[in-house]
Amino acid sequence: MNLYAIKSIYIFEMSRTWRTLMQSIASPVISTSLYFVVFGAAIGSRIQEVNGVPYGSFIVPGLIMLSLLTESIGNASFGIYFPKFTGTIYEILSAPVTMVEVVIGFVGAAATKSMILGLIMLATSALFVPLKIAHPLLMILFLLLTSVSFSLFGFIIGIWADSFEKLQVIPMLIITPLVFLGGSFYSASMLPPFWQKLCLLNPVLYLVSGFRYSFYEIADVSIYVSLAAVFLFLSICITLVWLIFKTGYKLKK
Numbered sequence: 001m002n003l004y005a006i007k008s009i010y011i012f013e014m015s016r017t018w019r020t021l022m023q024s025i026a027s028p029v030i031s032t033s034l035y036f037v038v039f040g041a042a043i044g045s046r047i048q049e050v051n052g053v054p055y056g057s058f059i060v061p062g063l064i065m066l067s068l069l070t071e072s073i074g075n076a077s078f079g080i081y082f083p084k085f086t087g088t089i090y091e092i093l094s095a096p097v098t099m100v101e102v103v104i105g106f107v108g109a110a111a112t113k114s115m116i117l118g119l120i121m122l123a124t125s126a127l128f129v130p131l132k133i134a135h136p137l138l139m140i141l142f143l144l145l146t147s148v149s150f151s152l153f154g155f156i157i158g159i160w161a162d163s164f165e166k167l168q169v170i171p172m173l174i175i176t177p178l179v180f181l182g183g184s185f186y187s188a189s190m191l192p193p194f195w196q197k198l199c200l201l202n203p204v205l206y207l208v209s210g211f212r213y214s215f216y217e218i219a220d221v222s223i224y225v226s227l228a229a230v231f232l233f234l235s236i237c238i239t240l241v242w243l244i245f246k247t248g249y250k251l252k253k
Contacts, residue, residue: 005097009105010112013079017113025117028067032121035063036128039185050187051218056129061212062184063125068118068143069150069179069204073171076110076154081161099245103155110151111144118143132215138223139214145230146207152237159244178204188220203229
């Protein structure tokens with residue numbers, strides 16, 4: 001494996017983050033702060049606690065997961081699509097670099113940026129509400145698995161997209177609604193029985209539930225089911241990437 005190629009792609013992608021700090025870091029943090037202001041004022045005054053946890057603290061895992069999913073997909077999809085758009089992808093294709101190394105470089109950088117953003121948002125949240133992390137290692141594991149899984153998913157979108165509009169279709173029309181309907185700002189147990197069962201069809205519910213368990217040891221589904229769901233999604237994304245390149249797909253504009 002060409003570690004120098006992976007390192008070069010990784011460093012190049014990470015350097016783009018430092019050049020666009022306002023867009024990459026500051027913007028999501030400001031958005032999170034606004035969520036706290038809006039939801040704290042509009043809903044927090046009416047819902048004091050959820051399962052014994054203050055409402056402001058309860059929504060922290062959901063807010064982090066919302067940003068983690070959208071940023072992982074956005075970073076990875078843009079990272080691989082932009083070289084296709086500008087034509088610089090041919091520099092990578094002409095180099096002695098395999099597709100596995102390309103995937104590791106781009107996805108690794110996108111996942112790293114997402115994890116950094118998640119930790120920054122966690123620190124920002126602590127300024128607004130009291131936080132308790134019951135299982136720090138489990139929290140880091142969920143951050144890592146979710147970042148890698150959805151960065152791979154974003155990489156797939158970036159390969160599929162042939163316009164900037166297509167980069168936004170799935171994140172805006174599918175992922176964001178699933179996150180909002182996946183228990184980010186409420187517990188599924190608060191819903192009527194029919195809607196509770198319907199929520200179980202939402203894959204994001206398992207991510208949010210497992211991540212929230214690492215904080216407060218409360219969850220809508222078993223933590224083992226949540227972990228199994230994350231590993232299943234990761235396996236599906238790895239398989240899809242493998243099939244894309246196995247069928248002879250080339251990274252060309």
